[in-house]
Structures are given as structure tokens and as C-alpha cells.
Amino acid sequence: MSIHTASVTAPVNIATLKYWGKRDTKLNLPTNSSISVTLSQDDLRTLTSAAAAPEFEKDTLWLNGEPHSIDNERTQNCLHDLRQLRKELEIKDASLPTLSQWKLHIVSENNFPTAAGLASSAAGFAALVSAIAKLYQLPQSTSEISRIARKGSGSACRSLFGGYVAWEMGTAQDGHDSMAIQIADSSDWPQMKACVLVVSDIKKDVSSTQGMQLTVATSELFKERIEHVVPNRFEVMRKAIIEKDFATFAKETMMDSNSFHATCLDSFPPIFYMNDTSKGIISWCHSINQYYGETIVAYTFDAGPNAVLYYLAENELKLFAFIYKLFGSVPGWDKKFTVEQLDAFNQQFDSAKFTARELDLELQKGVARVILTQVGSGPQEAKESLIDAKTGLPKK
Numbered sequence: 001m002s003i004h005t006a007s008v009t010a011p012v013n014i015a016t017l018k019y020w021g022k023r024d025t026k027l028n029l030p031t032n033s034s035i036s037v038t039l040s041q042d043d044l045r046t047l048t049s050a051a052a053a054p055e056f057e058k059d060t061l062w063l064n065g066e067p068h069s070i071d072n073e074r075t076q077n078c079l080h081d082l083r084q085l086r087k088e089l090e091i092k093d094a095s096l097p098t099l100s101q102w103k104l105h106i107v108s109e110n111n112f113p114t115a116a117g118l119a120s121s122a123a124g125f126a127a128l129v130s131a132i133a134k135l136y137q138l139p140q141s142t143s144e145i146s147r148i149a150r151k152g153s154g155s156a157c158r159s160l161f162g163g164y165v166a167w168e169m170g171t172a173q174d175g176h177d178s179m180a181i182q183i184a185d186s187s188d189w190p191q192m193k194a195c196v197l198v199v200s201d202i203k204k205d206v207s208s209t210q211g212m213q214l215t216v217a218t219s220e221l222f223k224e225r226i227e228h229v230v231p232n233r234f235e236v237m238r239k240a241i242i243e244k245d246f247a248t249f250a251k252e253t254m255m256d257s258n259s260f261h262a263t264c265l266d267s268f269p270p271i272f273y274m275n276d277t278s279k280g281i282i283s284w285c286h287s288i289n290q291y292y293g294e295t296i297v298a299y300t301f302d303a304g305p306n307a308v309l310y311y312l313a314e315n316e317l318k319l320f321a322f323i324y325k326l327f328g329s330v331p332g333w334d335k336k337f338t339v340e341q342l343d344a345f346n347q348q349f350d351s352a353k354f355t356a357r358e359l360d361l362e363l364q365k366g367v368a369r370v371i372l373t374q375v376g377s378g379p380q381e382a383k384e385s386l387i388d389a390k391t392g393l394p395k396k
């Protein structure tokens with residue numbers, strides 16, 4: 001069997017200026033531009049291998065070891081566009097193997113919970129589209145490929161780049177100008193770190209796709225958000241990233257998370273993604289910033305209760321004096337810090353004279369684990385393949 005394969009890893013991204021609302025649900029065209037930070041693949045990543053061979057009978061996807069439906073319109077749109085681009089190459093150069101006509105086998109693994117509000121669809125579609133683009137040796141730019149990932153899941157287009165990324169909403173009806181661009185590389189502002197407080201990794205009741213359309217259809221507040229709030233914030237946040245102005249970046253990030261969740265509450269019937277633990281974490285972050293008299297931490301919440309905290313490496317000790325005090329007993333710390341470093345967080349807390357009233361111990365019960373990570377790079381070609389090169393099936 002003559003099997004062609006390619007493997008890619010792709011990152012998760014967490015928006016600091018949220019995408020919420022579509023003007024075209026088929027093409028995933030958004031009602032506003034958005035901004036995100038790409039997280040390091042050392043901690044959260046999707047690995048996808050794609051293979052094409054004339055003998056394959058049908059397009060098949062295996063996700064986390066199980067067959068997974070590929071018949072949905074979004075995945076089909078991505079495959080269609082990628083095949084179209086490959087076909088153009090084959091027409092120009094008749095010596096190329098006709099991969100565009102062969103069926104695909106795609107095998108993918110997320111190294112974190114799927115469909116649990118940790119942006120698995122973003123990393124998943126970014127990896128799927130990147131792996132097939134690599135397999136097909138497509139010459140298109142990363143932004144052009146991001147347009148295809150967008151059709152899989154809107155936020156996926158931002159996972160095509162590392163660092164700090166904007167998804168420009170565009171205005172064209174066919175979506176050709178709605179794609180991701182890089183605002184700054186991870187190496188331009190490498191000090192950005194992220195701490196994910198996993199409040200729940202259970203599948204959510206209202207998916208992002210359903211939730212945002214309910215907001216578009218019913219929320220009055222949403223109109224104000226897309227017409228005024230987001231366009232202004234986009235410029236302020238972009239500038240803050242370029243100038244490495246953490247205080248402004250953090251304030252806008254927190255305000256945008258709150259604005260997005262306010263439009264969820266303003267939807268009818270209302271959508272609640274945050275729970276009491278999430279709200280407690282918000283107050284806790286404000287207490288920490290107030291205690292230090294400067295903004296050292298920003299929180300943001302996607303369509304679920306998990307918190308993502310952004311902070312700069314230089315403030316890690318200051319921040320973790322508090323975060324480790326509350327959430328030190330859950331898994332995730334020992335992989336990143338030595339016993340001495342963890343002890344330093346405790347000592348820093350003890351010297352902080354923080355009162356018991358401000359220390360909300362109830363919060364401890366709501367967090368299941370922490371994921372400690374940082375800004376990272378975009379999709380990378382992987383040496384490891386999940387596909388057996390002889391059979392074209394997933395490796396056991």
C-alpha cells in the first residue's frame with residue numbers, strides 16, 4: 001500500500017477578547033473580532049496524524065482511541081476546502097500523486113479533557129487542518145489555512161499561530177477576509193504565564209455554538225458589546241500586547257470576560273457558565289491585585305466554570321503565595337516546582353499578613369486541579385505518528 005502521512009501538534013488558545021456570536025453559522029463568521037493567547041504545547045496539545053492512500057475506503061477519524069464522527073458539516077467543509085487546494089496543485093503539476101482523490105485516515109489525541117471547556121475543539125481543528133495541509137504540501141500562508149480551520153470551529157483559526165493572535169472578523173459574505181493574524185510572537189513577550197484552575201472537566205450543558213446564537217437572538221446588551229465595547233477594546237488590547245503593558249492587558253481581559261458573561265446572563269433564557277467557585281476566584285483575584293496595589297493577575301472564563309489566570313513570570317512568587325495557599329493540595333504543582341519553590345510560596349504567604357476574612361477557604365473545594373503553563377508556539381510538525389505506516393490504521 002502506498003500511504004502518505006503527516007503528523008502535527010497544535011496548541012490550545014484562550015481568548016482575552018472573546019468571540020461570541022456568529023453572523024453566518026455555516027461559515028463560522030463572527031459578529032466581532034477577537035484576541036487570544038496561544039498556550040504552550042508542552043502542557044496542552046493535540047497530536048494529529050493524517051494519511052491518504054488509494055486503498056482507503058472512506059474518510060475516517062479516530063479521536064482519543066475511538067472512532068469519531070466525521071460526517072458533520074463543519075469537518076466536511078474543512079476536508080472539502082483542503083482537497084480543493086490540493087487539486088489546484090495537482091492540476092498545475094501532473095507528476096504529483098492524486099492525494100485529493102484519495103480517502104483520508106485521521107488519528108488524533110488530546111492530552112487533556114475533550115469537550116470540557118478547555119478549548120479542545122480549537123486545538124483539535126487546528127491540528128486536523130494543519131496535518132492535512134502538511135500532507136497535501138499546500139503552499140498557502142498560515143492565515144489562509146486559518147480560514148479553513150475557522151470553518152471547523154471559529155476559535156480554531158487562532159490556534160494556527162503562536163503567541164498573541166487576532167481573528168479579524170472581516171466583512172465579506174464568503175468569509176475570505178475572516179482569518180487569524182499574529183499580533184506578536186511568543187518570543188516578543190515570553191514572560192506571559194497562565195494558570196488554569198480546573199473547576200470542572202464535565203461536558204457543559206450549553207455548547208458555545210448554541211449559547212452564542214441564543215445571545216445573538218435575544219440579548220440587547222450584546223448589541224452594545226459588538227457595536228461599541230469590542231471595537232474599542234480590540235485596539236486597546238492590541239496596543240497593550242505590542243507595548244507589553246500588562247496592567248492594561250489584564251484590565252481589558254478581565255473586563256471582557258465579565259462583558260461576555262454579562263451577555264450570557266442577558267440572554268433569554270439566561271445562560272450560566274460560571275459557578276460559585278468561578279465567582280469566588282474573580283473576587284480573590286481582585287483582592288490579590290488590591291493587596292499588592294498593582295495588577296499582577298488577570299482572570300478570564302470561557303463557556304464554562306474553569307478559570308484561566310494570566311500573569312507575568314516576574315510576579316509568580318507574589319501570585320502563588322496566594323494561589324498555592326488555596327489550591328496547593330490539588331494535582332498539577334509538583335510537575336512544575338521543586339519542594340523548595342513550593343515552600344517559598346508558603347513562606348511568602350505567611351509573611352503577607354493576609355487576614356482570614358479575605359482567605360476564602362470554601363473555594364478550595366471547587367478546584368480539581370491546576371494546569372501551569374505559558375504562552376507558546378503555533379502548530380509544529382511532529383516526529384511521532386499515530387498511524388501505522390503499513391496498515392494505515394491507528395497504532396495500538
Ligand SMILES: Nc1ncnc2c1ncn2[C@@H]1O[C@H](COP(=O)(O)OP(=O)(O)OP(=O)(O)O)[C@@H](O)[C@H]1O
Pocket residue numbers: 046063108109110113114115116117118119120121122123124125127128207208302303304
Ligand atoms: N483532536 C480533535 N480532533 C478533531 N476534532 C476534535 C478534537 N478534539 C475535539 N474535537 C471536536 O471538538 C468537540 C468538542 O468541542 P466543544 O466546543 O464541545 O468543547 P471544547 O472545545 O473542549 O470547549 P470550549 O469550546 O468551550 O472551550 C469534540 O466533540 C470533537 O468533535
Ligand SMILES: C[C@@](O)(CCOP(=O)(O)OP(=O)(O)O)CC(=O)O
Pocket residue numbers: 014015017018019020028034121152153154155156208209210301302303
Ligand atoms: C467562549 C469562547 O471560547 C467561544 C468559543 O467558541 P467556539 O469556537 O468553540 O464556537 P464554534 O465556532 O461554534 O465552534 C470564546 C473564544 O474562544 O473566543
